[in-house]
Amino acid sequence: MSLDTLSPDEIRALHDEQQAAYEQLKQAGLALDITRGKPSSAQLDLSNALLDLPGQDYKDAAGTDTRNYGGVVGNVQLREIFAELLHVPVEQLVTGDNASLAIMHDLIVFAMLKGTVGSQQPWAQEEEVVFLCPSPGYDRHFAICEQYGITMRTIDMLDDGPDMAAVREAVTDPAVKGIWIVPTYANPTGAVVSEAVAAELAALETAAPDFRIFWDNAYAVHHLTEERTKTADIVGLCAASGHPDRPFVLASTSKITFAGAGVSFFASSPENIAWYTGLVGKRTIGPDKVNQLRHVRLLGDVDGVHALMDQHREILAPKFAVVQEVLSARLGGLDVATWTDPRGGYFVSLDVPDGCATRVVRLAKEAGIALTPAGASFPYGKDPRDRNIRIAPSFPPIEELRTAMEGLATCVLLAATEQRLG
Amino acid sequence: MSLDTLSPDEIRALHDEQQAAYEQLKQAGLALDITRGKPSSAQLDLSNALLDLPGQDYKDAAGTDTRNYGGVVGNVQLREIFAELLHVPVEQLVTGDNASLAIMHDLIVFAMLKGTVGSQQPWAQEEEVVFLCPSPGYDRHFAICEQYGITMRTIDMLDDGPDMAAVREAVTDPAVKGIWIVPTYANPTGAVVSEAVAAELAALETAAPDFRIFWDNAYAVHHLTEERTKTADIVGLCAASGHPDRPFVLASTSKITFAGAGVSFFASSPENIAWYTGLVGKRTIGPDKVNQLRHVRLLGDVDGVHALMDQHREILAPKFAVVQEVLSARLGGLDVATWTDPRGGYFVSLDVPDGCATRVVRLAKEAGIALTPAGASFPYGKDPRDRNIRIAPSFPPIEELRTAMEGLATCVLLAATEQRLG
Numbered sequence: 001m002s003l004d005t006l007s008p009d010e011i012r013a014l015h016d017e018q019q020a021a022y023e024q025l026k027q028a029g030l031a032l033d034i035t036r037g038k039p040s041s042a043q044l045d046l047s048n049a050l051l052d053l054p055g056q057d058y059k060d061a062a063g064t065d066t067r068n069y070g071g072v073v074g075n076v077q078l079r080e081i082f083a084e085l086l087h088v089p090v091e092q093l094v095t096g097d098n099a100s101l102a103i104m105h106d107l108i109v110f111a112m113l114k115g116t117v118g119s120q121q122p123w124a125q126e127e128e129v130v131f132l133c134p135s136p137g138y139d140r141h142f143a144i145c146e147q148y149g150i151t152m153r154t155i156d157m158l159d160d161g162p163d164m165a166a167v168r169e170a171v172t173d174p175a176v177k178g179i180w181i182v183p184t185y186a187n188p189t190g191a192v193v194s195e196a197v198a199a200e201l202a203a204l205e206t207a208a209p210d211f212r213i214f215w216d217n218a219y220a221v222h223h224l225t226e227e228r229t230k231t232a233d234i235v236g237l238c239a240a241s242g243h244p245d246r247p248f249v250l251a252s253t254s255k256i257t258f259a260g261a262g263v264s265f266f267a268s269s270p271e272n273i274a275w276y277t278g279l280v281g282k283r284t285i286g287p288d289k290v291n292q293l294r295h296v297r298l299l300g301d302v303d304g305v306h307a308l309m310d311q312h313r314e315i316l317a318p319k320f321a322v323v324q325e326v327l328s329a330r331l332g333g334l335d336v337a338t339w340t341d342p343r344g345g346y347f348v349s350l351d352v353p354d355g356c357a358t359r360v361v362r363l364a365k366e367a368g369i370a371l372t373p374a375g376a377s378f379p380y381g382k383d384p385r386d387r388n389i390r391i392a393p394s395f396p397p398i399e400e401l402r403t404a405m406e407g408l409a410t411c412v413l414l415a416a417t418e419q420r421l422g
Numbered sequence: 423m424s425l426d427t428l429s430p431d432e433i434r435a436l437h438d439e440q441q442a443a444y445e446q447l448k449q450a451g452l453a454l455d456i457t458r459g460k461p462s463s464a465q466l467d468l469s470n471a472l473l474d475l476p477g478q479d480y481k482d483a484a485g486t487d488t489r490n491y492g493g494v495v496g497n498v499q500l501r502e503i504f505a506e507l508l509h510v511p512v513e514q515l516v517t518g519d520n521a522s523l524a525i526m527h528d529l530i531v532f533a534m535l536k537g538t539v540g541s542q543q544p545w546a547q548e549e550e551v552v553f554l555c556p557s558p559g560y561d562r563h564f565a566i567c568e569q570y571g572i573t574m575r576t577i578d579m580l581d582d583g584p585d586m587a588a589v590r591e592a593v594t595d596p597a598v599k600g601i602w603i604v605p606t607y608a609n610p611t612g613a614v615v616s617e618a619v620a621a622e623l624a625a626l627e628t629a630a631p632d633f634r635i636f637w638d639n640a641y642a643v644h645h646l647t648e649e650r651t652k653t654a655d656i657v658g659l660c661a662a663s664g665h666p667d668r669p670f671v672l673a674s675t676s677k678i679t680f681a682g683a684g685v686s687f688f689a690s691s692p693e694n695i696a697w698y699t700g701l702v703g704k705r706t707i708g709p710d711k712v713n714q715l716r717h718v719r720l721l722g723d724v725d726g727v728h729a730l731m732d733q734h735r736e737i738l739a740p741k742f743a744v745v746q747e748v749l750s751a752r753l754g755g756l757d758v759a760t761w762t763d764p765r766g767g768y769f770v771s772l773d774v775p776d777g778c779a780t781r782v783v784r785l786a787k788e789a790g791i792a793l794t795p796a797g798a799s800f801p802y803g804k805d806p807r808d809r810n811i812r813i814a815p816s817f818p819p820i821e822e823l824r825t826a827m828e829g830l831a832t833c834v835l836l837a838a839t840e841q842r843l844g
Contacts, residue, residue, distance in 0.1 A: 004543045044480075051712070052474050058466075067466040067680040069458070097519050098710045105705040109531050113546065113570055124535065124546050140704070147704045148535055209805040258489040261712035282569045283527040283564070290473070290683035291710065342625070 002335035003416060015417035021410045022367065025110070032404040037187070037346035038395040039259050039312075046311050047257040053294040060296070064168030066289035072281045075292035078263065084302045085221060087233045088267040094277060096287045100252035104214060105144050107248055107266075108277045111147055111177070111212070117245045117271045119210040123177060132170055132179040133282060134162035136349055136377030136388045138187040141180040141216070149154055151175075152379035153248055161197035167204070175209035182385060184231045185219040187351040188377055188390040203241040210273030213238070215249045219345040221309045222255060222390055224317050228306070229344060235267060244269040255346065263287075264296050268397040275420020319393040322402050323348050330409035336416040339391075348391040349377075350408075356415045359387045363411040369404050424757035425842060437743075437839035443832045444789065449793035454826040457768045459609070459768035460817040461681050468733050469679040475716040482718070494703045497714035500685065506724045507643055508673055509655045510689040514701060518709045522674035522686040526636060527566050529670055529688075532701045533599070533634070534570055539667045539693045545599060554592055554601040557583035558771055558799030558810045560609040560638070567801070573597075574801035579611055580707060581620035589626070594798040596629035602635055606653045607641040610771040610812040613762020620654030625663040635660070641733045641767040644677060646739050650687055650728070651766060653680040657689060666691040677768065678730060685709075685717050697821040719761030741815040744824050745770050752831035761813075770813040771799075772830075778837040779808045785833040791826050 049240055051127060058066050061077050064419070073079070074095030096103055110116070112124040123129045129150045133142060134157040145152050156163040162181065170176050179201070185194040192334035193201075199212055215234050223229060239244040245268070253262035266276060278401040299305050300388065331337045339350040352360055364371050372390045375383040389410070393401050437760065480488050483499050495501070497516030505512040508529065520527055532538070534546040545551045551572045555564060556579040567574050575592060578585040584603065585817070592598050601623070605615040615623075623635055637656050645651065659666040675684035721727050746763055749772070753759045761772040774782055779796035786793050794812045797805040813830070815823050 038491055041487065044487065047489075048478060051476055051478055051480055054473055057474050058470070058473055065463065065466065067469075067682060069460055069676075070683045071682075075798060099706040102706045109535065113531065113534055140707075143704045147701065230471060254491075258491060258712060260493075260708055261490045261710045279569065282522040282565045285562075286682055288683045288710065288713065291713065373651075414673045 001332070003315050003376070003420060005264070008421070011417050011420050014413065016422060018410055018414040018417060020416050025367040025410055028368070030403065030407065032368060032396060032400050032407070033370040033397060034392050034401065034404050035372045036395065037368050037392045039255055040315065040395050040397070042393070044258060044313050046308060047298060049298050050257060050261070050294050053297050054290060057329050058290065058293070060289070060293055064289070066293045069285045070287045071289055072277050074287050075289055075296060077296045078292050081190060081296075081299060081302055081305065082251065082265050083141060083267075085305060086217060086249060086265065086267055087231070088235050088249065092235065092270060092273055093267040094273060095292060096264045096266065098260060098262050098264065099217070099254065100139055100218065100250040100266070103264055103266045104141070104184060104216065104248075104278060105248055106149060106283070107214070108144055108150070110276070114279060114358070116210045116212060116277050116333070126175065128175045129177050130162065130173065131177045132162070132176060132181070133379045135379065136188050136390065137180060138182060138216070139376045139381075141214070141373075142379050154379050155192060155256040156386070157186060158207055159191050159194035161191065162199055164200055167201070169210070169309060171204055171211060176206065177208050177210060177211040180214050180216065182216045182218055183234070184217060184229060185222060185342055185345025187218065187345065188347035190340045190345050190347065190349070192229055193232055195232050198234055199237050202234060202237035202246065202410060203395055209247060211236070211246045211401060215247050217249060217251045218255070220251055221305060222346070223309065223344045224313060224320055225343050227343065235269070239269065245272050256305065257295060257298065261291065263292055306400055319398055319401055320348065322398060323391060323393050323405055326405035326409055327403060330406070330410060337412055346392060346394055348393065350389045350391055351387045352389060353416050353419060354385045354387045355381060355411070356419055357389050359418070360389060360408070361414040362410045364408055367411070369407045371408070424755070425838060427670075430843075433839050433842050436835065437843060440832055440836040440839060443834050444785065445662055447829050447832055449787040450790070452825065452829065454627060454790060454794040454818060454822055454829070456814050456818060456823065456826050457792050457794045458817065459677070459814045460678055462737065462817050462819070464737050465734055465816070466680060466686050468730060469720060471720050472679060472683070472716050475719050479600060480712065480715070482711070482715055483632060485714070491707045491771060493708045494699050494706070495710055495717060496709050497711055499718045500714050503685050503718075503721060503724055504673065507727060508689055509653070509718050510641060510671065514657065514692060514695055515687060515689040517611060517714060518686045518688065519677065520682060520684050520686065520713075522638070522640065522672040522688070523562055525686055525688045526563070526638065526670075526672055528702060528705070529636070529698070530566055530570060530572070532698070533722075536701060538634065548597065550597045552595065552597045553598050554584070554589060554598060554715045555801045556601070556603060557801065558805075559602060560604060561794075561798045563636070564639070565800050571738065575733070576806070578803050579608060579613060581613050583615035585611065586622055589623070591635060592627040593626055593630070598628070599630050599632060600634040602636050602638065604640055605656070606637045606651060606664055607644060607764055607767025609640065609767065610769035611768065611769070612762045614625065614765075615654055616653055617654050618838070620656055621659050622747050624656060624659035624665060624668065633668060635669045637669050640672060642673055643727060643732070644768070645731065645766045646735060648744055650767065650783050657691070661691065661790060664677065667694050670694070678727065683713065685714055697726045716760065717813045723755055738816060741823055742770065743788050744820060745813060745815050745827055748824060748827035748831055752828070753834060759834055768814060768816055770815065771813045772813055773809045774834050775838050775841060776807045776809045776812060778834070779805060779811050781837040782811060782830070782833045785836060786830055789829055789833070791829045793830070
């Protein structure tokens with residue numbers, strides 16, 4: 001029963017049915033929020049040991065007093081754990097404060113004002129700086145570009161990574177200095193960049209000598225199934241291809257421990273690490289080493305991280321199952337929407353009929369269901385087809401999530417039938 | 423008995439005596455460090471309660487879950503405590519992560535790439551940006567300027583603040599966009615900016631419409647006597663003078679709680695706070711609110727901060743007394759050096775005969791006494807008179823400090839007599 005095969009009267013009947021459901025929804029006085037990839041309280045509880053850590057022993061394994069100044073590269077034990085998880089040499093990994101977004105921001109700022117390793121001049125002195133933005137993608141990446149006047153060029157995000165035909169063509173332009181990629185369980189589609197795509201990104205001949213891959217591995221260990229998908233080794237691939245300074249790898253524990261009080265990571269070539277620590281060493285005398293010690297004591301080792309992520313999965317997987325269940329039950333087979341079924345990460349990406357996303361989000365809002373604004377996952381907040389909606393199932397309790405998803409399905413059907421009826 | 427009144431033979435005798443003392447010093451195999459304003463372990467111990475805080479109650483007074491994302495302005499209770507200490511309205515104060523230096527850096531970066539409130543264009547697009555640097559001053563301020571190509575113009579730091587005659591003349595140049603000031607217990611002289619100087623800085627007519635005072639109140643409550651010197655209210659003075667957006671006020675708990683794991687503060691006009699939070703909100707989803715909650719629970723209120731600072735004073739004041747005692751006993755009356763006797767802060771500023779500072783630092787280094795490099799307290803690391811040495815008495819135990827100071831006095835006398843003998 002596709003919407004395409006229904007008669008106008010059948011569509012009208014479906015519309016009226018959804019209209020009635022929608023009116024009921026509005027009466028319910030909901031206040032639900034599926035906008036942001038925030039961990040739920042139950043997930044945060046998994047790391048509550050941090051709240052009493054590190055305890056009175058404030059020295060790290062090397063005997064350093066973590067309370068005092070110093071140490072711009074961060075705690076070595078913590079770096080060892082994440083070097084293994086991210087498959088990079090520990091000397092090529094530094095750990096910082098609570099937000100990898102901040103490191104990404106600073107990398108852009110340093111490139112703009114100082115240039116990167118291999119830049120001919122600071123990017124701010126270029127006539128134009130362009131970043132490729134596989135979309136739908138992460139709105140906060142795009143916001144940094146927008147803040148600093150970096151032109152964003154939209155590239156389709158496919159199931160195995162960015163559309164490489166488009167990338168290949170784009171990088172012949174020397175103004176193209178970078179690409180944003182969430183390689184594993186991409187925000188919001190859940191796509192995983194394949195080895196082949198990663199290898200091509202690493203090997204690509206680019207007109208700009210200082211082209212950078214911002215490889216935001218935010219969900220490196222955030223599996224929703226028992227399969228621990230391994231992220232392609234972009235640092236190794238780039239080095240092997242003769243472009244060692246191309247990758248900027250980011251990660252954090254924001255969705256492993258505490259979203260607002262975790263630790264962040266930056267990995268790259270030895271030259272890039274020296275470049276970064278030299279510049280960031282003028283910004284701060286060092287990261288919060290006490291918090292890093294807390295994390296070492298909580299996580300212990302790589303197995304500790306995986307064990308913690310298994311507990312997250314037990315909380316998250318049922319929520320993602322509810323999203324699939326409601327979307328299938330309500331929208332399945334009608335050809336009014338497609339959606340992703342991610343094997344990890346924090347989002348489900350829903351495509352409604354072209355031109356309907358803004359309407360769906362507005363309808364949902366009026367019924368008390370907050371969704372990320374339509375278009376947020378695209379550069380400049382503009383979805384060229386106005387069809388994409390990002391669903392973030394993590395934060396609400398499961399029954400609220402079900403209610404929100406039922407309401408969202410109603411809004412999708414209402415908007416789609418409205419459109420058909422003209 | 424001034425060196426000036428001694429005969430050549432008497433100077434030679436004094437030199438030989440110091441040379442012998444210096445040879446003994448070298449034999450002692452010292453490894454002492456008075457380079458950096460680092461709190462001692464005993465001082466850090468005063469805040470060891472932080473190591474178990476906040477405890478399992480992770481909600482702030484407003485009921486916010488501090489573990490999760492959000493809240494770019496930071497914990498309101500912490501802001502209330504420091505608003506009172508810094509004499510600014512709480513709405514005009516935000517709190518951040520562990521380093522106010524990082525906020526200063528980001529303010530510069532934002533001004534370079536975006537311009538400040540009232541800028542005609544981003545500073546990076548100006549032909550030249552000049553900062554006034556009252557010197558001796560704080561080397562890390564100067565390092566930020568150097569990193570981003572901001573021209574530094576040296577201004578003398580006097581007992582009541584920067585030499586205002588020089589400032590007055592300098593600000594007629596529209597390239598002059600800012601001035602660095604540590605208003606209370608300046609690094610390294612200990613000078614306190616007077617109300618009159620602060621009022622003139624606030625009222626100054628400057629050629630640049632976006633002239634900024636970087637008012638780094640790092641030692642606002644760091645008294646070495648029972649007198650709690652009140653810092654001039656630069657925010658109020660600037661507002662009253664019709665230049666509300668001129669001051670950027672910084673502070674931190676780096677030398678109140680943990681040097682590497684404290685919290686930072688930024689205060690300014692409402693417009694500047696909106697400008698800053700708008701920009702920094704693209705860098706991070708929020709500061710580490712758990713650490714802010716820890717600080718609220720440790721400090722409690724303004725009286726809690728003062729009580730803690732009294733404990734710091736009990737540890738620090740005897741160390742500063744040793745510095746005065748040794749310098750007076752060894753160098754007093756010889757007219758070979760002058761030094762400050764600060765009533766707060768972290769440093770003593772020592773002036774040796776012109777042209778001798780580099781030699782003194784080298785002599786000390788060879789005897790195992792690490793001093794901040796000569797010139798470090800001046801723009802580009804160049805002391806035009808090569809006479810200033812910064813002494814940081816806080817970190818070493820008191821007997822080590824005494825040994826270091828005795829050694830330093832020997833080096834000063836040796837260098838001064840060497841110079842006289844030609």
